[in-house]
């Protein structure tokens with residue numbers, strides 16, 4: 230409780246300090262996005278009609294993010310706050326409360342068909358402990374399916390139109406153009422996966438971020454960590470995973486941009502798999518690092534899968 234009060238007091242100071250320079254963007258819709266994937270969608274819909282603040286930046290891990298006073302100030306001053314929902318942003322409830330914002334908090338997974346965490350979905354033996362589930366019943370990484378990305382975009386259009394009716398037509402036409410690009414990208418993803426033989430489609434990543442990708446496109450993922458990164462895999466989890474990798478013949482193993490590569494390197498060493506590169510899972514890259522937009526992230530990931538599994 231003491232921590233919350235301190236945080237709120239700091240926030241008041243920040244808000245007072247910030248009051249003087251809010252006029253510059255007064256004519257733009259003030260949007261706060263919880264992480265980079267949503268920010269990219271928001272910019273594609275909002276363009277120059279919005280001013281955007283991103284809470285968890287490039288290569289950041291939203292599961293374990295610790296908000297800063299500036300984040301609370303941004304949320305307090307927002308017209309619209311865009312979030313993933315499904316408990317992806319563990320920091321969010323406390324931040325929203327501390328900010329005392331009046332802005333709508335829009336969960337972009339609304340309307341997505343949520344899938345259970347991978348453990349339940351695929352019937353892994355709970356006692357085997359390859360995955361463990363301590364979080365909500367549902368996997369929050371819905372954005373890894375491009376069909377779902379289109380739902381996120383529609384929800385952003387609805388939120389922007391409610392908050393800024395004067396620019397609704399622009400938001401809609403921007404979203405239509407972007408959705409066509411998403412459709413083209415999805416066709417490329419499906420073609421890429423189709424080029425990988427069925428027997429080579431089992432791969433290893435750090436945490437269960439690709440459940441929706443698996444569900445939609447057919448690659449099969451195993452991970453030592455569950456659907457969040459906030460607890461470390463146990464020794465038993467790792468032993469069980471290594472056993473399964475050997476039995477089921479995984480064809481490749483990857484590190485993720487948001488997590489420490491040490492555990493994956495250890496599993497690679499013990500299984501003889503070569504680390505096939507870095508996947509972008511829960512965050513986009515910094516500019517000029519090849520995955521700074523959602524569509525570039527999808528291209529990067531499918532190329533990384535193909536290069537590691539099929540060779541070059």
Ligand SMILES: [Zn+2]
Pocket residue numbers: 292370436437438456457458511
């Ligand atoms: Zn994640």
